[in-house]
Amino acid sequence: MSRINSGEPVILTGNSHKELAEKVATRLGLKLGAASVYHKTNRETMVDIADSVRGKDVYIIQTGTKDVNNNIMELLIMAYACKTSSARSIVGVIPYLPYSKQCKMRKRGCIVSKLVAKMMCRSGLTHVITMDLHQKEIQGFFDCPVDNLRASPFLLQYIQENIPNFKSAVIVAKDPASAKKATSYAERLRLGIAVIHGEQKDSESDLVDGRNSPPPGNSRQRITEVGVGMPPLTAKEKPPINVVGDVAGRIAIMVDDMVDDVNSFVAAAEALKERGAYRIYVLACHGLLSLDAPRLIEESCIDEVVVTNTVPHDMQKLQCHKIKTVDIAPLIAEAIRRIHNNESMSYLFANVTLED
Structure with a gap:
């Protein structure tokens, strides 16, 4: 890739995924900026940026890992350090956005992903590049532009090049919520789909949180009489796990x-x-693979788990030979190049549907 002409950007990275940052910088023909991110004895995060960023466009590559809270603080402090050093623009390149799974109100909690978005914008980020948000509506939580890139073209290419006889495969949604994504893949590969309905494990939203509890025994009579005549609430019961669609004798x-x-x-x-x-096969963008996921995959009937390198998972690959990695550094590098040169981003979404 040719070097960027309109003034070279500054590429910085925290401690979350230095390997990915180095690959992106190499694709751009640049070197990583000199920045030291470390922790004091009391676990406070310290940032020391050695290169001048005054009047420059800064791109901070920082993803979410198992050490998610430190990842966030490193990003916030690096962005604020660049802001107070008079950087012209500060773009957060966050392949996996931390707390993106907490984007809905559950029980008596809060929408944590909105809080994280507000903190990132207040710290100085003027633009965000991320990949495969858990819900695309999360973009609305940010007060700055957000480019939500898609890994599906790379995963589709993997299917076509590495899965023998993929024409006889069927795309499977492991739950009804994944049906849109499965449909998107099936349409581009011209394959059929199947949907798995019913779960063995209760979802977090079905846990009892007390909001349907009856009034206490010492409630006033006039309050308890208000509910007279109201129909009783019917408890949710998940059906036995069932596959809707034909998968017999086929690749799933x-x-x-x-x-x-x-x-x-x-x-x-x-x-x-x-x-x-x-x-x-299991294909996904982000391979968090928490807890004892490698062991469970190794012992399961899953033949292969294919994820991208938005999240580092080298240790998990050593524990499970079924985990394969697809490199998405070229996509991130091209996004940075286009933003820096004020070029259209639509090319990166040309073959991606809205449901993806």
């Missing part, structure tokens, strides 16, 4: 935005195997 390819807790994927794979699928 499950698609999702992230692979974190793999219990649901393992349960779905077992259901697919029982119904005749002879090979099972």
Whole structure:
């Protein structure tokens, strides 16, 4: 890739994923900016930027990992340091946005992803580049432009080049919420789809939180009489796990935005195997692979888990040979180049549907 002409940008990175940052900088023909990010003995985050950023465009590459809270603080402090050093613009390149799964109100909590978005904007970020948000509506939480890139072209290419006889495969949504993504993949590969309905594990939204509890025994009579005649609430009961669609004698390819807790994927794979699928693949953008995910994958009937390198997972790959990685550094580098040169970003979304 040719060097950027309109004044070279400054590429900085924290401690979350230096390997990805180096790959992006190499694609751009640049060197990483000199910045030291470390922790004091009391675990406070310290940032020391050695290069001048005055009047320059700064790109901070920082993703979310298992050390998510430190990742966020490093990004915020680096952005604020650049802001107070008179940087012209500060773009946060956040391949996996931390707390993106907490984008809905649950029980008596809060929408944490909105809080994180507000903090990032207040710290000095003028633009955000991210990938495969858990919900695309999260973009509305930011007070700055957000480019939500898609890894699907890279994963589609992997299917076409690395899965033998993929024409006989079926795209599988492990739950109804993933049906739109599965449909998007199926349409571009011209394959059929199947949807898995029913779960063995209760979702977080179904947990009892006390909001439907009856009034205490010492309530006033006039208050308890208000509810007279109201129909009783019917408790949710998830049906047994079931596969809607034909997977017998075919390759099953499950698609999702992230692979974190793999219990649901393992349960779905077992259901697919029982119904005749002879090979099972799992494809996702973010490979968080928390807890004992590598062991569970290794012991399961899943044949391969394909994720991108938005999140570092080298240790997990050493524990499980079924985990494969797709490099998305070229996509991030091209996004940075286009933003820096004020070019259109539409090319990066040319083959991506809204449902993706």
